[in-house]
Structure formats: C-alpha cells, structure tokens
Amino acid sequence: MPSVLVPLANGSEELEAVSLVNVLRRCGVDVTLASVEGDTLGGAPIVKGSRGTRVVCDGTLAEADRVSWDAIALAGGLPGAQTLSDTPELISRLKEQSAAGKWIGAICASPPVVLAAHGLLPPTATWYPSVGDTLGDTKRGTTRVVIDEGARVVTSQGPATAIEFGLAVAGAVGVDPKVVSSVREQLLVDL
Template sequence: MRVLVPLAQGCEELEAVTIIDLLRRAEIEVVTAGLTEGPVKASRDTVLLPDTTLEAVADQDFDMVVLPGGLPGAQYLEDDPRVLDILRRHAERGAYTAAICAAPKVLASAGLLDDKRATCYPGCVKPEDFPRLNLIDAAVAIDGRVITGRGPGAAMDFALALIESLAGRERRESVESALIRSH
C-alpha cells in the first residue's frame, strides 16, 4: 500500500506529521511530496523535509492521496492544477482521497465531494459554493472512498480512520493500542 501526502508551504504540521507518523506505524508506505523543491515551512514554523517533489511522483499510482490542512497550505494545494489532476485521476481509478481541516475544500474544488457527506474546519467550505456537498459536524466523515477530518484536534482519529480504510480494523487497533490513548 502506498499513500501520497502532498506538502505545501503553510500546511498544518500537527495534521501532516500525525498522518505520516501513524500510517508509517501501520507499515504503510508514505511518500511525502513538496509542491516545490526543498523544505516546507509549516503554519507554526516547523520545517518539514519532503521525500520528493510532487513533479517527481505526479504520474505514479497510489492507494490513497491525503491532504493535510492549514492555511495558506490548503489554498496552495487548491491552486495547484497538478494536485487537482492527481486527486481526480486517483478517484477515477478507485483509490481513496482524503483531506483534513481546510483541505476538504480542495476535494470539493476537484468535484470529489459532490453528493458526499464530509466534514472540515468550520467555515472553510461554504455550502452555497458547493450545493451538492452534505457538510456534517463530525470529527471524521467517511463516504465511500472519500475521508475527511474536521481539524487539528481530530488528526489522530483521522489518521486511524485512514489506516482502517486501507489496512483493516485489526491494523488500526494494533497501532491505536500502542499509542496508549485514554478514552
């Protein structure tokens, strides 16, 4: 299983790192790809070093494409035609697409949230701009092969939902139990 995580300047590092870390704990191959070459400075000035560039992996196939949120990171993802093309191509071939926080707007702009239930950071997606989207108030929303998360506080639940979708409930439970989360 391979997952692509595009990283844009100004992404939300809590979301990006949580997604990458938990998927790797689940022994899922994660490829982080910067929109440009070099380090990515996240929204709280944490510097992330992508594995590669988006250009280098744009034509490759992945089982899932996951977009971290944060601003202006999510806006840079939405403004990049390569990201929209990758999302559409993967959705067409039945791969998962996922986004958290402000990034579900990128999925909506790509047309992937039409007639879907989704969640996002409050105010990031305006229902009047996407009338076919069923926006719900939940930490994580799963509708078919589209997974969305509400925001930084939901990052761990979101990442665990990604694991379960890709590798099954047992793998999710194995990763989650080692995290020693209290409920």
C-alpha cells in the first residue's frame, strides 16, 4: 500500500488538506496527517486551519518515524505554508525525499513558499496565481495540476483544485489507474 505524509501547521488551508487526505484514503493510500506544531486536544495533535477549522492529526511530525514515504504532500494556506517552510525537520525530510527520487506534492502557497524557498521547485509547476507568474527559473503553469515526472513533484493551484491534486498524487505513488479513475467517477470529478 502506498504511503503519504501530509504535514500541517496552524494556518494551513484546511479545505486542501482534508480534500487531499480524503481522496488519498479513498484510493487506498496509507496517509499520516502530522502536525508540525505542539497544540493538542485531548492528547491528539490539532491544528487550526486558515479559515478557523480545527483538524485533528494522527500525530506529530516527530512521531511520523516511517523510514520512507512514497510522497510527502503539502497543503497551502498562509501562514501555514510559511510555518512548514520554517520547520527544519520537514525541510530535511523533503530534501531527503527529493534526493531519493521519491514524490513531493504541494498546492496553493506551498510551491512558492516551501518548495521554491528551499530549491525544490521544479521547472514545470503551478501554484496560487496571486503569488506571481515566475519564481526563479520556473514560470507558473496555467493548468490546475502539473506533474513534473523528472523532478517527481506534483503541484496544484488552490482549494478548487484540491481533489484533482489528490488524484494526481495517488496516481504518482502507484495507485492503480483503474482505482484512481473509479474514485474520480465516485467524486463526480469531470476531468
């Protein structure tokens, strides 16, 4: 079963996070939702999303001790993406993921705020339009989801593209295309 780590911080875009996790789990992916911050509710790590919705995580990033993940996928939102970018343990894991040729996913503010800030944004990518059209050598793609096979990075634009992003990450980590297609149909996604 493929595995995906989804780190979250206070201020992460909860619509993107929950949509991503939901789609991946529907596709049979083992998803671990990990808080990079220390807030808890009844002992469980919790983050407060960018729109105020509280999300209970499976554990903390420090507790997510799996040796390797098929992908690490980041929700966007501010200030959550900035907190993710400022978390040394996460950045170390993302760089190890990239060096190992494993997948990274980022949506909305996370491609520019996290990936570009740490030299992980590939030449082919997209992100939330208000950030700008160009970051370094990368021109923002205009499609809703961009998959850079060479860099093994999936990027997407924002909340309205989160389900498509989840389907793309599922496909990238090796979920059978028939399963991805079935989930797409169940969710009434018209691609």
